[in-house]
Amino acid sequence: MARPNAGTKGVPRLDRETQILDIASEHFGTHGFAATSVAAVAAGAGISKPLVYSYFGSKEGLYEACLERGGALLADEMERIAAGEAVGIERGMQTLAALFSLLEERRYLWRLFFDTTAPTDGPARDSIARHADRIGRLADEGxxxxxxxxxxTDALDVSAMTSVWLGIVDSLMNWWVEHPDQTADQMMQRCLRLLAALFGDTP
Structure with missing residues (x-):
């Protein structure tokens, strides 16, 4: 009798799930929810479609699992920076540096949360909203x-600046996705140059 935690062909279940999520995240983040098929994910993992369904229930369930894992990675890293001593623009630069480092080999994760073809209701939509709120609260705090x-300390000024900051981060990440030859370190140096061009100094 097979062990309850066994995967397929001797691969432990947790390892198989991680493999599926890695491949699915890249597909969803690169091609979008609508253009990604469970068949393509299964083929990438070298397994059958029914096995993917047995692990995640549906395409939406697979997408939600990718969102939960990706969102936790991003927010956890931002919270790590927030718990440190840096404040103001230094905290912002450290946050950017941490995100560039985290996403260098998986930039597609950023686009998981900005997919116009993603489900507009259900658990996947709730997951996007939950992680966006978590990241938004950290941005507002910084x-x-x-x-x-x-x-x-004007509340509306803070709200407006938070929107500006989130827009800047999103624009930088999307630009980076479109320029895969640029490393995390090159992006960080570019951000410092852009900051210097705007304010005449770098932190």
Missing amino acids: VTELMALAGN
Whole structure:
């Protein structure tokens, strides 16, 4: 009798799930939810479609699992920076550096959360909203510190600046995805040059 935690062909279940999620995340992040098929994911993993369904239930369930894992990776890294001593623009730069390092070999993870073809209801939509809220709260906290250092505690100014910061990060990540030859270190140096061009100095 097969062990309950056994995978296929001697591969432990947890290892097989990780393999499927790795391949599925790349497909979803690169091609989008609508253009990704369970058959393509199964073929990439060298397994059958029924096995994918037995692990995740449906295409939506597979997508939600990718979102949960990817969202936790991103938010956990941002929280690690937030728990440190850096504040203001230094915290922002450290956050960017950490994200570039984390995503260098899996940039497609960023686009998982900005897919216009993703389900608009159900668990997948809830997962996107939950992780977006978690990341948004961290961004708001960092921007609030930055604005306070500049002597500005106006709630609407903080809200506007938070939107600006999130837009900048998203734009940088999307630009990076479209320029795969650029390393994490090159992107960080570019950000510092851009900051210097805007403000005449780098932190």
